[in-house]
Amino acid sequence: MQVRSVHSGSGLQLQAVAMETEPHPAKNLSVFRTTEADPARHSEQHAAQYYTLSPTHLRTVFPHGLPPRFQMQVKTFNEGCVMVRPPALEIISHLKKADYSKPALHYLLYGATGCGKTMSLCHVLHYCSTQGWLVLHIPDAHLWVKNCKELLPSSSRPSRFDQPVQASQWLQNFKVTNDHFLSKIKTTRRYVWTKRERTEEGRPLAELVEQGVNRVKSSSDVVGALLRELRLQAGQGDFRLAVAVDGVNAAWGKTSLKKEDKSAVLLEELTLIHNMRKMLNNDWCGGAIITALSQTGSLYTSRLSYLPQELLGQEGFDKMDPFVPVPVSNYTEKEFESCYLYYMDRNWLQHPNSKCECVNTSGGNAGWVEIASHVGRCWYHVTTGRRNAEVRVMVNVAPVNFVV
Amino acid sequence: MAASTMCAVVVAALNRTHARGSAVAGLQSFVRRVAYSTVVNRSNERGNRGPRRPRREAGPSRTEKMPVDQDWTAVYPTAAPFKPSAIPLPVRMGYPVKRGVPPDKRGNLELIKIPNFLHLTPAAIKKHCEALKDFCTEWPAGLDTDDKCEQHFPVQVETKAFVSAGTSLRNPDARVVTLKVKLSSLNLDEHARKKMIKLVGERYCKETDTLTITTDSCPLEKQNYDYAMYLLTVLYHESWKVEAWEAEKTRADMEEYDWEGSTSQKNILETLLRMRVAGEAEEDGSVARKELLGRPEVQEYRDSVTRLKNEGESESSMLQYREAVKKLLSL
Numbered sequence: 001m002q003v004r005s006v007h008s009g010s011g012l013q014l015q016a017v018a019m020e021t022e023p024h025p026a027k028n029l030s031v032f033r034t035t036e037a038d039p040a041r042h043s044e045q046h047a048a049q050y051y052t053l054s055p056t057h058l059r060t061v062f063p064h065g066l067p068p069r070f071q072m073q074v075k076t077f078n079e080g081c082v083m084v085r086p087p088a089l090e091i092i093s094h095l096k097k098a099d100y101s102k103p104a105l106h107y108l109l110y111g112a113t114g115c116g117k118t119m120s121l122c123h124v125l126h127y128c129s130t131q132g133w134l135v136l137h138i139p140d141a142h143l144w145v146k147n148c149k150e151l152l153p154s155s156s157r158p159s160r161f162d163q164p165v166q167a168s169q170w171l172q173n174f175k176v177t178n179d180h181f182l183s184k185i186k187t188t189r190r191y192v193w194t195k196r197e198r199t200e201e202g203r204p205l206a207e208l209v210e211q212g213v214n215r216v217k218s219s220s221d222v223v224g225a226l227l228r229e230l231r232l233q234a235g236q237g238d239f240r241l242a243v244a245v246d247g248v249n250a251a252w253g254k255t256s257l258k259k260e261d262k263s264a265v266l267l268e269e270l271t272l273i274h275n276m277r278k279m280l281n282n283d284w285c286g287g288a289i290i291t292a293l294s295q296t297g298s299l300y301t302s303r304l305s306y307l308p309q310e311l312l313g314q315e316g317f318d319k320m321d322p323f324v325p326v327p328v329s330n331y332t333e334k335e336f337e338s339c340y341l342y343y344m345d346r347n348w349l350q351h352p353n354s355k356c357e358c359v360n361t362s363g364g365n366a367g368w369v370e371i372a373s374h375v376g377r378c379w380y381h382v383t384t385g386r387r388n389a390e391v392r393v394m395v396n397v398a399p400v401n402f403v404v
Numbered sequence: 405m406a407a408s409t410m411c412a413v414v415v416a417a418l419n420r421t422h423a424r425g426s427a428v429a430g431l432q433s434f435v436r437r438v439a440y441s442t443v444v445n446r447s448n449e450r451g452n453r454g455p456r457r458p459r460r461e462a463g464p465s466r467t468e469k470m471p472v473d474q475d476w477t478a479v480y481p482t483a484a485p486f487k488p489s490a491i492p493l494p495v496r497m498g499y500p501v502k503r504g505v506p507p508d509k510r511g512n513l514e515l516i517k518i519p520n521f522l523h524l525t526p527a528a529i530k531k532h533c534e535a536l537k538d539f540c541t542e543w544p545a546g547l548d549t550d551d552k553c554e555q556h557f558p559v560q561v562e563t564k565a566f567v568s569a570g571t572s573l574r575n576p577d578a579r580v581v582t583l584k585v586k587l588s589s590l591n592l593d594e595h596a597r598k599k600m601i602k603l604v605g606e607r608y609c610k611e612t613d614t615l616t617i618t619t620d621s622c623p624l625e626k627q628n629y630d631y632a633m634y635l636l637t638v639l640y641h642e643s644w645k646v647e648a649w650e651a652e653k654t655r656a657d658m659e660e661y662d663w664e665g666s667t668s669q670k671n672i673l674e675t676l677l678r679m680r681v682a683g684e685a686e687e688d689g690s691v692a693r694k695e696l697l698g699r700p701e702v703q704e705y706r707d708s709v710t711r712l713k714n715e716g717e718s719e720s721s722m723l724q725y726r727e728a729v730k731k732l733l734s735l
Binding site: 094097098102103105110282283285307308309310318319321322323324325326327 | 666667668671672675678679705709712717718719722723725726729730732733735
């Protein structure tokens with residue numbers, strides 16, 4: 001099968017590659033990679049190329065942010081490589097040019113399931129982190145509205161419900177990402193948790209977070225206090241705040257949680273969701289709100305819906321308005337070539353026909369390409385008769401065309 | 405010889421009784437008894453009626469003698485079963501056994517079982533129409549287009565009459581009356597039109613702007629027709645009335661999305677004001693508001709949001725909204 005040499009397109013690109021890497025005999029293999037690891041310097045010339053995340057960044061910036069399949073891939077390949085794609089580049093360019101004395105702008109990544117919204121969000125967050133911003137990442141808001149075993153009535157407000165486990169877990173991950181900020185930022189008022197526990201004014205935020213991690217019962221209120229502090233102080237110019245929420249449609253959807261008397265819990269009654277909604281208002285300045293929709297974990301939505309108004313609902317749309325919708329589409333031909341070459345380079349795909357298998361089964365959707373690569377691998381093993389795990393992969397895809 | 409006479413006697417006896425069942429049984433036992441005889445006497449179904457007439461061979465079928473321009477209404481003047489010899493079509497019907505072909509029309513019971521409309525060809529219908537013309541009046545000359553009919557006769561009433569051969573003339577399905585009228589032909593202002601649409605609910609079709617009232621609650625057609633006309637009159641008059649509680653209409657009751665006074669307008673004004681306040685000194689509230697609303701980017705934004713909410717979502721409307729927001733926030 002003839003391999004289309006898409007990457008030898010623009011001379012400018014080849015020049016850039018030549019400047020970055022030292023003379024390599026198998027140059028065509030490194031065309032899908034770029035050595036530019038700083039997201040601030042990514043531009044159109046790096047489009048459809050993979051850049052490597054350093055292990056320290058992987059640990060600190062993304063303790064809980066990466067999609068689970070990508071985490072498996074990182075473990076398998078021993079490196080985390082993210083493709084540079086236009087949606088992320090667009091948001092990064094807006095962030096570079098934005099005026100941070102004005103109210104925070106909303107950016108909403110939307111697209112079909114598996115097209116790369118979460119990965120684009122992670123790319124943008126990596127940029128924010130390398131630029132020294134405080135990153136507030138809620139990896140999947142859907143996890144806060146379903147499958148909650150413990151739902152405590154809130155101690156501070158009688159009508160609300162706390163989720164101690166989710167809140168304390170999130171606080172731990174937040175600490176990992178933003179440890180260096182927590183000692184610098186101070187609280188602006190006194191918080192009383194119980195009769196004996198309180199946090200005074202002027203204490204570092206690290207103490208607040210410790211309180212939430214240790215005393216799980218009040219962790220939801222700690223999250224609320226933390227968000228409030230960050231909102232108030234981001235405008236003062238010491239630091240910039242990036243609020244990133246994946247699956248933001250959960251904030252205005254429905255819950256599947258039930259109270260003790262089997263009546264449904266409303267979203268407004270959950271402390272975590274209430275505080276998250278306050279954060280998503282653009283009444284604070286000194287940062288940006290980058291969000292992504294997600295149908296995959298959402299409750300009571302059709303599997304085929306992906307447009308913002310369908311998933312956010314009327315209420316969500318009105319609250320997010322005005323936002324900049326950023327569409328994420330399936331892989332272009334060039335991006336698919338990159339992905340395929342990367343998998344070949346990592347020895348993930350070996351059989352020459354695995355490329356057609358990937359194309360046919362995935363139709364260009366990024367998530368499905370990854371799954372189809374599993375199909376390609378197993379197929380190879382089956383056809384060569386090597387003893388390997390049985391091929392039991394059910395791939396159910398809708399035919400989607402390449403975006404040119 | 406004795407056997408043959410015995411046979412004749414037995415058969416004569418059998419003929420006299422005329423009982424087939426007993427005759428067969430009797431013949432069977434008779435054959436058993438005379439099984440040793442050399443002459444096997446075949447059973448004679450015709451009895452004493454005489455020797456069988458030779459079977460007449462069927463001649464060439466009528467289809468071969470049919471000219472191409474024949475009058476088909478003469479072949480099938482009324483509803484008649486399928487006659488393979490009279491229909492010049494190579495029709496096949498039935499299950500193709502053993503991967504074969506469907507059976508031929510000759511001797512095909514399936515074709516005979518099904519109803520056929522060979523007596524209702526266009527030529528036959530033409531003849532019926534010509535015959536019925538004597539009982540009809542002429543179509544009015546002025547009503548030659550659909551639009552003119554619509555203009556002069558906006559209300560269309562549909563009824564069904566049923567004819568069947570039976571002991572009774574009555575058919576309960578004949579009482580249903582359907583009344584169709586276009587709302588554009590009624591004299592309604594904006595408020596009356598919206599109220600009318602809310603009152604009738606499902607009976608209004610937005611695409612064709614038609615109100616359809618179906619009545620079947622009364623036993624007679626005339627009663628249902630009067631009821632339908634009464635309903636139309638009442639709806640018309642009620643929709644023109646303005647009640648006191650109509651003043652409580654909320655945004656959720658509105659039929660269309662109106663940007664004025666919506667949360668979207670509020671949000672954008674707040675955002676723009678905040679952006680302004682951050683940059684420059686504070687200005688007078690209402691003046692700033694009017695000026696902001698008058699800007700072309702805000703107009704574009706308003707159009708895109710209205711389109712999104714009214715027409716529903718699609719890729720193109722989303723892209724339009726995107727462009728409008730980017731221009732507005734000067735990205």
